[in-house]
Amino acid sequence: MLNASVLEYLESHRREHLSRFFELLRxxxxxxxxxxxxxxxxxxxxxxxxxxxxLQAEIVATDGRPNVIxxxxxxxxxPTLLIYGHYDVQPPxxxxxxxxxxFEPVVRDGCVYAxxxxxxxxxxxxxxxxxxxxRQAGDAMPVNVKFLVEGAEEVGSPGLExxxxxxxxxxxxxxxxxxxxxxxxxxxxxITYSLxxxxxxxxxxxxxxxxxxxxxxGGAVANPINALGRLIAAxxxxxxxxxxxxxxxxxxxxxxxxxxxxxRLPFDAExxxxxxxxxxxxxxxxxxxxLERRWARPTLDCNGIVGGFIAAGAKTIIPSEASAKxxxxxxxxxxxxxxxxxxxxxxxxxxxxxxxxxxxxxAEARAVLLRSDTAAVKAAVAALADAFGQKPAMxxxxxxxxxxELIQRLLGLDAVLMGFGLPSDNVHSPNEHFRLEQLWxxxxxxxxxxxxxxxxxx
Amino acid sequence: MLNASVLEYLESHRREHLSRFFELLRxxxxxxxxxxxxxxxxxxxxxxxxxxxxLQAEIVATDGRPNVIxxxxxxxxxPTLLIYGHYDVQPPxxxxxxxxxxFEPVVRDGCVYAxxxxxxxxxxxxxxxxxxxxRQAGDAMPVNVKFLVEGAEEVGSPGLExxxxxxxxxxxxxxxxxxxxxxxxxxxxxITYSLxxxxxxxxxxxxxxxxxxxxxxGGAVANPINALGRLIAAxxxxxxxxxxxxxxxxxxxxxxxxxxxxxRLPFDAExxxxxxxxxxxxxxxxxxxxLERRWARPTLDCNGIVGGFIAAGAKTIIPSEASAKxxxxxxxxxxxxxxxxxxxxxxxxxxxxxxxxxxxxxAEARAVLLRSDTAAVKAAVAALADAFGQKPAMxxxxxxxxxxELIQRLLGLDAVLMGFGLPSDNVHSPNEHFRLEQLWxxxxxxxxxxxxxxxxxx
Numbered sequence: 001m002l003n004a005s006v007l008e009y010l011e012s013h014r015r016e017h018l019s020r021f022f023e024l025l026r027x028x029x030x031x032x033x034x035x036x037x038x039x040x041x042x043x044x045x046x047x048x049x050x051x052x053x054x055l056q057a058e059i060v061a062t063d064g065r066p067n068v069i070x071x072x073x074x075x076x077x078x079p080t081l082l083i084y085g086h087y088d089v090q091p092p093x094x095x096x097x098x099x100x101x102x103f104e105p106v107v108r109d110g111c112v113y114a115x116x117x118x119x120x121x122x123x124x125x126x127x128x129x130x131x132x133x134x135r136q137a138g139d140a141m142p143v144n145v146k147f148l149v150e151g152a153e154e155v156g157s158p159g160l161e162x163x164x165x166x167x168x169x170x171x172x173x174x175x176x177x178x179x180x181x182x183x184x185x186x187x188x189x190x191i192t193y194s195l196x197x198x199x200x201x202x203x204x205x206x207x208x209x210x211x212x213x214x215x216x217x218g219g220a221v222a223n224p225i226n227a228l229g230r231l232i233a234a235x236x237x238x239x240x241x242x243x244x245x246x247x248x249x250x251x252x253x254x255x256x257x258x259x260x261x262x263x264r265l266p267f268d269a270e271x272x273x274x275x276x277x278x279x280x281x282x283x284x285x286x287x288x289x290x291l292e293r294r295w296a297r298p299t300l301d302c303n304g305i306v307g308g309f310i311a312a313g314a315k316t317i318i319p320s321e322a323s324a325k326x327x328x329x330x331x332x333x334x335x336x337x338x339x340x341x342x343x344x345x346x347x348x349x350x351x352x353x354x355x356x357x358x359x360x361x362x363a364e365a366r367a368v369l370l371r372s373d374t375a376a377v378k379a380a381v382a383a384l385a386d387a388f389g390q391k392p393a394m395x396x397x398x399x400x401x402x403x404x405e406l407i408q409r410l411l412g413l414d415a416v417l418m419g420f421g422l423p424s425d426n427v428h429s430p431n432e433h434f435r436l437e438q439l440w441x442x443x444x445x446x447x448x449x450x451x452x453x454x455x456x457x458x
Numbered sequence: 459m460l461n462a463s464v465l466e467y468l469e470s471h472r473r474e475h476l477s478r479f480f481e482l483l484r485x486x487x488x489x490x491x492x493x494x495x496x497x498x499x500x501x502x503x504x505x506x507x508x509x510x511x512x513l514q515a516e517i518v519a520t521d522g523r524p525n526v527i528x529x530x531x532x533x534x535x536x537p538t539l540l541i542y543g544h545y546d547v548q549p550p551x552x553x554x555x556x557x558x559x560x561f562e563p564v565v566r567d568g569c570v571y572a573x574x575x576x577x578x579x580x581x582x583x584x585x586x587x588x589x590x591x592x593r594q595a596g597d598a599m600p601v602n603v604k605f606l607v608e609g610a611e612e613v614g615s616p617g618l619e620x621x622x623x624x625x626x627x628x629x630x631x632x633x634x635x636x637x638x639x640x641x642x643x644x645x646x647x648x649i650t651y652s653l654x655x656x657x658x659x660x661x662x663x664x665x666x667x668x669x670x671x672x673x674x675x676g677g678a679v680a681n682p683i684n685a686l687g688r689l690i691a692a693x694x695x696x697x698x699x700x701x702x703x704x705x706x707x708x709x710x711x712x713x714x715x716x717x718x719x720x721x722r723l724p725f726d727a728e729x730x731x732x733x734x735x736x737x738x739x740x741x742x743x744x745x746x747x748x749l750e751r752r753w754a755r756p757t758l759d760c761n762g763i764v765g766g767f768i769a770a771g772a773k774t775i776i777p778s779e780a781s782a783k784x785x786x787x788x789x790x791x792x793x794x795x796x797x798x799x800x801x802x803x804x805x806x807x808x809x810x811x812x813x814x815x816x817x818x819x820x821a822e823a824r825a826v827l828l829r830s831d832t833a834a835v836k837a838a839v840a841a842l843a844d845a846f847g848q849k850p851a852m853x854x855x856x857x858x859x860x861x862x863e864l865i866q867r868l869l870g871l872d873a874v875l876m877g878f879g880l881p882s883d884n885v886h887s888p889n890e891h892f893r894l895e896q897l898w899x900x901x902x903x904x905x906x907x908x909x910x911x912x913x914x915x916x
Contacts, residue, residue, distance in 0.1 A: 032771035091773055097668055155772050182674075196673055200772050209735025210555055213886035214759045215654055215857030216640075218787050219742035219751030221734060225760035225782065226694065232687030276679060277667025282812030283776075284677035293677030301672045302683035303775050308762035309783060313490035314613050314658055314820055315549050316785045316858075317761050317886055318741075324683065325767060327774045329676045354740030362772055399673030400774075428671035428775055 002386060002448040009137035010129060010443050018107075020049070021125050021439070024087070025105040025114040031065045031088035031152040038103075039065040039151050042087040046070075046149055053132050055147070060167075062159045065151030069170065072131070073144050079453050080144040081376075082173035083131075084403050084415065085124030085180065086153035089116035090428045097430035111433040118425035122434035123179035123442065124149065126420055130446035142454035146173055150403065153180070156198055156363020157402040164403075164410040171411060175376035175453060179446070180401050181419030184265060186435075189384040189392040189445075191377060192417035193370045194295070197330035198400040199339045200362030203347060204323035205231070205355050211308070211317040222354035224322040225307045231350055231357075232324060235300055240285045242300045242328075244342040252332040252369070254296050262291045265393065275424060295396035298339075299329045325362075329398060336364035365402035371414040379452035380418045380445075387445035418449065460844060460906040467595035468587060468901050476565075478507070479583050479897070482545070483563040483572040489523045489546035489610040496561075497523040497609050500545040504528075504607055511590050513605070518625075520617045523609030527628065530593070531602050537911050538602040539834075540631035541589075542861050542873065543582030543638065544611035547574035548886045555888035569891040576883035580892035581637035581900065582607065584878055588904035600912035604631055608861065611638070614656055614821020615860040622861075622868040629869060633834035633911060637904070638859050639877030642723060644893075647842040647850040647903075649835060650875035651828045652753070655788035656858040657797045658820030661805060662781035663689070663813050669766070669775040680812035682780040683765045689808055689815075690782060693758055698743045700758045700786075702800045710790040710827070712754050720749050723851065733882060753854035756797075757787045787856060794822035823860035829872040837910035838876045838903075845903035876907065 024045060028038035043059050043066045050057035050070035057070035065088060092102035092115045100106045105114035112122065127147075134141045148171060152158060164171065181192040207224040208217070237243050269290050273281050284293035293299075307322025309315035328339055344359045351357040371377070372394055384392040397417075407415045420442030426432045482503060486496035501517050501524045508515035508528035515528040523546060550560035550573045558564045563572035570580065585605075592599045606629060610616060622629065639650040665682040666675070695701050727748050731739050742751035751757075765780025767773035786797055802817045809815040829835070830852055842850040855875075865873045878900030884890045 032773060034770060091767065091769070091771070093767060093769070093773070094669065198673070198774070200774070207736070210884070210887045210889075211552065212734060213857060214757075214761060214785050215656070215787055216855070216881070216885070217734065217741075217752065218757040218759045218785075218856060219746075219755055220730075220739045220748045221736065222738075222740035223759045225763045226690055226758075228763075229687040229690030229760070230694075232684055233691035236684065236688075272678075276670060276675065278665070278679065278812055280680075280812040281678045282680035282810060283675075288677075290678045294675065297677055299672075299676040300684075301676045301681045301776050302687070302766065303672060303773055304766035304768045304777070305683045305686075305780060306764050306768040308760065309549065309551060310762045310764040311549065311551070312492055313549070314783065314785075315490060315551070315761055315886070316612075316656070316658070318759050319762070322763060325772065327672050327676075327772075329673055352740060354736055354738040397674070398676060399671060423674070426668070427674070428773070429668045431668075 002444055003138055003451060005137040006133045006447050007444065009133040010447065014440060017129055021112070021122065022105045024121050024125065025117060026103055028103045029088050029116070030091050032091055032155045039088055043068050043151060046087060049128065050147065053135055062163060064159050067151055067163060068147065068149040070147040071145070072141060074141045078142065078144050079174040080146060081450060081453060082146045082148060082171055082176040082413070083127045084148050084176065084178045085120055085127065086150040087121060087124065088151045088154050089119065090154050094430060099431055107436065110437065111435050113431060113433040115432050117432055117434035118421045119427035119432065120180040120419070122439055123419050123421060126439055126442035127179050127446045129443040130450060133447055134450060143450045146171060156200055156365055158363055160403060161406055164406050168410055173413060176407050176411070176413040176415035177376065177380065177449065178401060178404055178415050178417045179419050181397055181417040182421040182423055184393050184395050186422050187390060188266065189388045189390055190395045191380055191392050192397045193372050193394055194332065194396040195368050195401050195404055196398050197334060197336055197367035198363055198365040199328040199330060199336040201340060201343055202323060202325050202360040202362060204321055204358045206321040207355055208318060208320055211319050214316040214318050217318055221318050222352060223318045224355060225319060227352045227355050228307065228322040228324060230352070231347065232302060234350055235346070242298065244346045246338065246342045247298065250333045250335060251298060254292060259292065265291065267291055294398040296331055298331050298334060301327055303327050329400065330367050332367045332369045334367060336366060340364065365400045366405045368405035368408055370404065370408065374414055376416045376453065379449050380416045382452050383445045383448035384418065386448045387441045418445065460902055460909060461596055463595040464591045464905050465902065467591040468905065472898060475587055479570070479580065480563045482579050482583065483574060484561055486561045487546050487574070488549050490549055490613045497546055501526050501609060504545060507586065508605065511593055520621060522617050525609055525621060526605065526607040528605040529603070530599060532599045536600065536602050537632040538604060539908060539911060540604045540606060540629055540634040540871070541585045542606050542634065542636045543585065544578055544608040545582065546609045546612050547577070548612050552888060557889055565894070568895065569893050571889060571891040573890055575890055575892035576879040577885035577890065578638040580897055581877050581879060584897055584900035585637050585904045587901040588908065591905055592908060601908045604629060614658055614823055616821055618861060619864055622864050626868055631871060634865050634869070634871040634873035635834065635838065635907065636859060636862055636873050636875045637877050639855055639875040640879040640881055642851050642853050644880050645848060646724065647846045647848055648853045649838055649850050650855045651830050651852055652790065652854040653826050653859050653862055654856050655792065655794055655825035656821055656823040657786040657788060657794040659798060659801055660781060660783050660818040660820060662779055662816045664779040665813055666776060666778055669777050672774040672776050675776055679776050680810060681776045682813060683777060685810045685813050686765065686780040686782060688810070689805065690760060692808055700756065702804045704800045705756065705797065708791045708793060709756060712750060717750065723749065725749055752856040754789055756789050756792060759785055761785050787858065788825050790825045790827045792825060794824060798822065823858045824863045826863035826866055828862065828866065832872055834874045834911065837907050838874045840910050841903045841906035842876065844906045845899045876903065
């Protein structure tokens with residue numbers, strides 16, 4: 001059971017913390033868009049908050065968005081916990097699909113609606129509240145804590161590998177926890193032990209030197225949009241498998257035991273489809289279950305496409321060019337760099353006559369598979385059971401949190417992905433929200449995990 | 459030879475007419491874009507100009523953009539010539555590819571650069587100059603003239619069929635001429651005797667109810683962009699033929715004689731490709747020559763495509779929807795309505811599971827084949843030879859000028875397509891321009907054609 005004073009502090013500061021949370025949500029901290037100082041302002045706010053709690057905090061500039069490091073060293077004989085979060089968020093587009101302003105948080109039906117509320121300012125804030133409660137109300141902090149709050153997670157953490165390598169000593173810890181994951185469902189808390197990786201590319205096909213009249217030239221000039229359509233179509237076969245050369249070469253095969261475990265999870269595919277407004281789940285490979293396809297099989301999805309005349313009305317042209325943004329989600333043992341090389345080779349081999357193709361490589365992140373038998377996982381399991389009254393499930397997740405693999409590889413720690421999001425939070429979508437109950441109980445779980453780390457026998 | 463006073467008037471009014479032409483070009487008369495009054499202002503300017511020349515002019519409102527009708531009745535025993543032009547223009551996008559402002563005309567290297575300079579304000583203005591010269595300087599107008607200046611040609615003339623039917627008596631004439639076509643090359647004046655038709659559609663595929671996270675859902679949710687790519691790809695086979703049901707059923711087969719004639723035209727495919735910045739002409743059906751494919755074979759081209767995240771940067775989503783604008787160029791005997799029905803059937807049959815498709819039908823225009831043995835064609839041939847010193851070629855054109863078929867069907871006239879554009883004018887593209895020499899000599903040809911109509915024996 002969590003220390004009573006800490007629990008009391010958390011319960012009695014809800015109103016004040018909600019105001020602070022709103023302050024953090026108001027920063028349009030979109031790492032993926034050029035211009036604006038939303039990221040910088042969010043980083044300053046965080047550093048200021050950490051300092052108010054008595055932590056040593058520093059904003060560390062990078063080539064991209066700044067990261068925030070903060071530390072409270074209590075005693076040499078206490079375990080040190082590294083807490084990771086990110087303050088940057090996805091762009092809010094399409095704006096007209098939001099019921100309220102993405103950067104002006106509001107509470108509706110027990111949820112805070114704002115871009116980043118769930119992914120992952122809300123989850124980060126649960127950990128901050130836990131540290132605050134221990135410092136202000138606890139007898140003593142049960143752990144030394146270090147925070148690493150990143151500013152470029154949503155664009156694939158481009159500089160994070162170098163950053164962790166540079167600051168490895170400073171970030172050294174006995175355990176790490178990441179607040180950027182979801183429960184399996186609202187009543188089943190979860191610890192995520194594997195995440196997919198990412199390879200992001202942008203493909204452009206160029207045809208005629210400028211847009212040309214589709215009547216005068218149609219039939220003679222190859223059309224970049226039609227050609228891009230063919231190229232995209234050729235990237236999957238009839239069975240839904242990706243056709244890029246070598247795409248599946250290194251894929252870690254799922255064990256029968258793992259597949260059996262997942263089949264026992266309370267997953268309702270129809271309900272899941274309905275939650276997305278779909279009558280049918282038609283993506284991915286035919287030979288795998290929906291969870292297997294989302295969690296443990298690599299995918300290729302176009303994230304955006306544009307070419308020619310896209311305003312309202314009509315314009316009869318063969319456009320000069322067309323381009324698509326493509327994300328590939330990778331599974332353990334796949335090498336993002338090798339995958340992007342395969343993508344480039346595929347494009348080179350399939351670029352039709354009369355067309356020039358360019359592929360611009362974007363973010364890369366390896367998938368990760370984390371140990372489930374560590375003291376930190378045990379502390380987290382007990383903490384979640386304490387806070388939510390339900391033993392957590394061990395699950396995978398199809399999204400990418402590049403830091404998990406980097407912490408494993410560069411800091412030698414198998415982090416615990418103990419996040420408080422729910423699948424219905426609309427992360428990366430309009431009307432993103434975070435259930436307040438997840439914030440309140442998540443803070444309890446975070447505080448309890450710290451206590452359990454000091455007292456693993458309890 | 460053209461009447462000397464008329465010729466002298468045209469030569470001595472170049473400077474003044476260039477200023478008037480610039481006034482007309484400054485109106486952003488884009489029928490295809492909602493908002494703005496560029497079309498209405500252009501129509502008013504034209505009506506005012508016609509009235510200054512002593513014509514009876516009227517702006518006739520329609521459901522869309524207004525049309526301008528003007529008339530000068532000289533004598534009952536003179537033939538009546540109907541002159542068609544359009545004042546509306548294509549949108550200027552992409553704006554950043556223009557060397558000067560699209561609606562602020564400038565002269566560079568003997569050409570006027572502006573959107574609509576060649577297509578077709580410049581060509582219309584040549585006919586207006588001809589009428590002006592006859593009225594101000596000639597002994598007497600050799601013909602009665604009627605002008606029909608349309609305001610929605612570039613969006614497929616949606617209301618023109620009803621308009622011509624309503625005003626058939628008022629527009630009745632002995633001959634018709636259309637100033638909206640091109641020379642075969644700069645030294646070969648041409649009369650166009652066939653134009654392709656048009657069927658325009660917009661196709662939208664909808665998947666999940668909103669954009670969703672490509673990591674969390676990739677592998678389960680079918681992606682509308684990927685699906686649209688497959689759908690577009692499936693619309694052509696390996697030989698470059700269109701696969702829509704019934705697409706070729708009614709196509710008028712080319713005669714061997716016509717194919718032979720075209721092979722004798724001074725067409726240099728390499729030079730044509732180079733003019734478009736291409737090393738290869740890879741569009742269309744393999745079994746036809748480039749001219750055959752452009753002039754007498756139907757095509758299907760995507761004019762625009764958009765879906766998902768298209769700003770700079772990265773966003774990892776499966777988008778809620780993706781859509782494409784598609785123009786199909788039709789040849790004689792194809793029925794645009796039937797073609798659009800075939801498109802809809804194809805989409806219905808090929809819409810993948812997990813996706814909803816909608817097809818919005820746009821403009822429709824039939825292709826046209828015009829008689830080449832009329833008195834009006836003879837008058838035009840002699841006039842072009844007079845003005846340009848070269849007997850014109852009889853050619854086809856791949857573009858659509860819906861009015862030609864409508865004049866044939868509703869007014870019973872096989873119009874003469876005597877236009878003064880050049881293939882290098884960048885119509886529908888950035889940096890559209892019109893060679894001033896084409897304006898000056900085109901005006902002479904237009905004036906001479908009127909004279910020849912009165913005196914067919916000359």
